[in-house]
Amino acid sequence: MIKAAVFGYGNIGSGVVRVIEENADRVEKAVGDKVEVKYVLDLREFEGDPIRSRVVHDVDVIVNDPEIQIISETMGGNEPAYTFTKKALEAGKSVCTSNKELVANHGAELIRIAAEHHCNYFFEASVGGGIPIIRTINEALTQEHLLEISGIVNGTTNYILTKMDREGAAFDTVLKQAQDLGYAERNPEADIEGYDAVRKIAILSSLMSGQNVNYEDLHVEGITKISSEDFLYAAKLNRSIKLLATAKKVGEKYLAMVAPFMLSKDHPLASANDVFNAVFVKGDMLDDSMYYGRGAGKLPTASAVVADVIEAARNLGRHLPINWEEQPAKLVAFEDAKHCFFVRIDRASADEAKAKEVFGKGEVVTVDALANEFAYLTEEMSEKEFAAKKASLNGVLSAIRVDKRA
Numbered sequence: 001m002i003k004a005a006v007f008g009y010g011n012i013g014s015g016v017v018r019v020i021e022e023n024a025d026r027v028e029k030a031v032g033d034k035v036e037v038k039y040v041l042d043l044r045e046f047e048g049d050p051i052r053s054r055v056v057h058d059v060d061v062i063v064n065d066p067e068i069q070i071i072s073e074t075m076g077g078n079e080p081a082y083t084f085t086k087k088a089l090e091a092g093k094s095v096c097t098s099n100k101e102l103v104a105n106h107g108a109e110l111i112r113i114a115a116e117h118h119c120n121y122f123f124e125a126s127v128g129g130g131i132p133i134i135r136t137i138n139e140a141l142t143q144e145h146l147l148e149i150s151g152i153v154n155g156t157t158n159y160i161l162t163k164m165d166r167e168g169a170a171f172d173t174v175l176k177q178a179q180d181l182g183y184a185e186r187n188p189e190a191d192i193e194g195y196d197a198v199r200k201i202a203i204l205s206s207l208m209s210g211q212n213v214n215y216e217d218l219h220v221e222g223i224t225k226i227s228s229e230d231f232l233y234a235a236k237l238n239r240s241i242k243l244l245a246t247a248k249k250v251g252e253k254y255l256a257m258v259a260p261f262m263l264s265k266d267h268p269l270a271s272a273n274d275v276f277n278a279v280f281v282k283g284d285m286l287d288d289s290m291y292y293g294r295g296a297g298k299l300p301t302a303s304a305v306v307a308d309v310i311e312a313a314r315n316l317g318r319h320l321p322i323n324w325e326e327q328p329a330k331l332v333a334f335e336d337a338k339h340c341f342f343v344r345i346d347r348a349s350a351d352e353a354k355a356k357e358v359f360g361k362g363e364v365v366t367v368d369a370l371a372n373e374f375a376y377l378t379e380e381m382s383e384k385e386f387a388a389k390k391a392s393l394n395g396v397l398s399a400i401r402v403d404k405r406a
Contacts, residue, residue: 001033001034001035001036002031002033002034002035002036002069002070002313002316003036003038003065003067003068003069004020004035004036004037004038004068004069004070004071004072004309005037005038005039005040005041005062005068005070005071005072006037006039006040006041006071006072006074007041007059007062007071007072007073007074007075007081007084007085008041008042008073008074008075008076009040009041009042009044009046009051009055010074010075010076011298012074012076012098012125012298012301012302012305013040013042013072013074013075014051014298015298015299015301015302015303015305016037016072016074016302016305016306016309017037017040017051018299018302019299019302019303019305019306020035020036020037020306020309021037023306027306027309027310030310030314031310031313031314032314033313035070035309035310035313037054038054038065038067038068039054039055039056039061039062039065039068040054040055040056041055041056041057041059041062041084042055042057043057059080059084059087060087062088063084063087063088063091063093064091068093069093069094069312069313069316070093070094070095070096070309070312070313071085071088071093071094071095071096072095072096072097072305072306072309073085073088073095073096073097073098073099073102074097074098074099074302074305075099076098076099076101077099077101077102078101078102078105078106081097081099081102082102082105082106085097085102085110085121086110086113089110089113089114089117089119089121090113090117091117092117092118092119093119094114094119094120094121094122094312094315094316095110095114095119095120095121095122096122096123096124096125096305096308096309096312097121097122097123097125097126097305097308098123098125098126098301098302098304098305099123099126100126100127100196100199100200100203101199103123103126103199103203104126104199104200104202104203104215107121107123107203107206107212107324108206108212108324108325108326109326111322111324112326114319115319115321118317118318118319119312119317119319120311120312120315120319120320121322122134122308122311122312123203123308124304124305124307124308125301125302125304125305125308126200126203127153127200127203127204127279128151128153128200128277128279128291128293128295129155129277129293129294129295129296129297129300129301129304130293130294130295130297130300130301130303130304131277131278131279131291131292131293131294131295131304132291132304132307133151133204133279133281133291134203134207135307135311136281136291137149137204137207137208137281138207138322138323141281141283141286142323143285144283144284144285144286145249145283145284145285146208146249146281146282146283146284147248147249147282147283147284148246148247148248148249148280148281148282149201149204149205149208149246149247149279149280149281149282150244150245150246150247150248150269150279150280151200151201151204151244151245151246151269151277151278151279151280152242152243152244152245152269152272152276152277152278152279152295153196153197153200153201153245153277153279153295154191154194154196154197154200154243154245154277154295155183155274155275155276155277155294155295155296155297156178156183156184156185156188156191156192156196156275156296157191157192157194157197157222157223157243158242158243158272158273158274158275158276158277158295159174159178159183159184159274159275160174160175160178160184160192160223161223161226161240161241161242161243161260162273162274163177163178164226164228164231164241165231165234165235165240165241168228168231168232169228170227170228171223171224171226171227171228175188175192183275191222192222192223192224193220193222193224194220194221194222194223194243194258194259195220195222197220197243197245197258198215198218198220198245198257198258199215200245201215201218201245201246201247201256201257201258202214202215202218202256204245204247204279205247205254205256205329206324206329207322207323207324208247208249208254209249209254209329210323210324210325211324211325211327211328211329211330212324212325212326212327212328212329213247213254213256213328213329213331214328217331218256218257218258218331218334219257219258219259219334219337220257220258220259221258221259221260222243223243223260225398226241226260226398226400227398229344229367229370229373229397229398230342230344230398230400232367232369232370233342233344233365233367233370233375234262236365236367237262237342237365237377238264238265239262239263239264239265239270239402240262240263240265240267240270241260241261241262241263241400242260242261242263242269242270242272243258243259243260243261244258244259244260244261244263244269244403245257245258246258246261250332252330253329253330253331253332254329254330254331254332255331255332255334255337256331257334257337259401260400260401261400261401261402261403262342262400262401262402262403263403264403264405267403267405268280268288268290269290272292275294275295275296275297276292276293276294276295277292277293277294277295277296278290278291278292279291279292334383335382335383335384335387336382336383336384337382337383338380338381338382338383339380339381339383339386339401339402340377340378340379340380340381340401340402340404341359341377341378341381341386341399341400341401341402342365342375342376342377342378342399342400342401342402343355343359343375343376343377343378343390343396343398343399344373344374344375344396344397344398344399345373345374345375345376345393345395345396345397346372346373346395346396346397347371347372347373347374347395348372348395349394349395350393350394350395352364352374352376354393355374355376355393356376358389358392358393359376359378359379359389359393360378360379360381361379362376362377362378362379363376363377364376364377365377373397377402380404386399
C-alpha cells in the first residue's frame with residue numbers, strides 16, 4: 001500500500017480525499033496498488049468529520065514519516081506552501097499541487113529539487129482545473145516546437161463575459177450574480193483584474209519555452225472596463241469578447257500577456273462559454289489543437305490532483321523530467337507587440353475623418369442604438385504606436401485588441 005498525505009483540507013483538499021477514497025478501485029487499478037491518505041495537515045480540528053483522526057498540525061510529522069511517499073499540496077498561496085513543499089521534496093516525497101501561485105513563483109526551482117532527490121513535482125491542476133493541459137504539453141507534445149498557447153483559463157471572467165454577451169447586462173450586475181452563485185469570490189480582484197490568468201500563462205509559457213517566465217514581467221489587463229456597449233459592436237462584427245491568456249513564439253523570443261480580445265465567432269476559443277475553460281495550442285508539426293473542460297470547481301480540480309498522485313505512485317523513486325529550467329526566458333517587450341485594435345470614439349469629440357487621420361487605414365463601425373459614438377477598427381500596429389495615437393485623439397471611450405484570425 002502507498003501512503004499519502006494532504007496539505008490543506010479546504011475545498012480542493014477535501015475533494016482530493018474524496019476522489020481517492022470514493023474512486024479507490026479506479027486509483028488502485030491505475031497504480032497497481034492501493035493508495036491511502038494517512039495524514040491531513042491543517043490548523044483546524046474538523047470535529048465530527050471522518051478525517052478527524054488523521055489530522056495533524058505539524059508538517060514535520062508528515063515529512064519525517066518514512067511511510068509517506070506522496071503529498072497533495074492544496075493549501076494555496078506562497079507561504080507556508082513553499083516551505084512545506086521544499087521540505088517534502090528534499091525528503092524524497094513527491095508533491096502534487098493545485099497551487100498556481102506557488103508554481104508560478106517557484107516551479108522551476110521545485111522541479112530541480114525534485115530531480116535532485118529522485119521524486120516528482122507535479123502541477124496539472126494549477127492551470128485549467130480539470131483540463132489535462134500540463135500533461136499534454138509534457139508528454140503528448142514533447143516532439144513539437146510549440147508556437148502558440150492561448151486560452152480562456154479563468155472561469156469567473158468567462159462566466160461574466162458570457163452573461164454580458166447573451167443578456168446585454170452591465171459588468172457590475174453580472175459580477176454580483178457570479179458572487180451569489182459562488183463563481184466569484186467576495187473579493188474578486190484576482191479574477192477580474194487578470195491576476196489569476198497571468199500566473200497560469202506564465203506557467204504555460206515556461207513549459208512552452210523550457211525556461212522561466214516570471215508573471216510579474218508580463219502585461220496584464222482585466223475585464224473591469226468591458227461594457228455592454230462593447231458587446232453591441234461585437235455582435236455587429238460577429239465577434240465575441242474573451243479574456244485571453246496568450247503566449248506566442250516571436251523569432252527567438254516569447255510574447256506572453258493577458259487582456260480582453262475580440263475573437264471571430266469562428267475562432268476555436270469563441271465557443272468556450274460560461275465557467276468552462278479552453279486552451280488552444282499550435283505546434284510546428286501538429287498545427288492546431290484545443291483542450292476544453294471545466295476549469296475550476298472542487299471535484300474537477302481534485303480529479304486533476306489525483307491524476308498526478310497516480311502518476312507519482314507509478315514512478316516512485318524515479319524523477320520524470322519536465323522541460324522548465326530556472327534560466328529566464330527571453331521576452332518580447334510589450335510595447336513592441338503588434339495587434340489590431342477596436343476603438344470606441346465619442347462623436348462630440350472626433351469624427352470618422354479624424355479617426356482615420358490619427359489611426360491610418362481602418363474600418364468604421366456604427367451601431368444604431370449608439371448614435372452618439374462610433375468605432376474604428378485599426379490595422380496592425382505596435383502597442384507603443386497605438387498608445388501614442390490613442391493619447392492624441394480626444395473622445396476615446398474604450399479600446400480592445402482584435403485577433404485577426406478567422
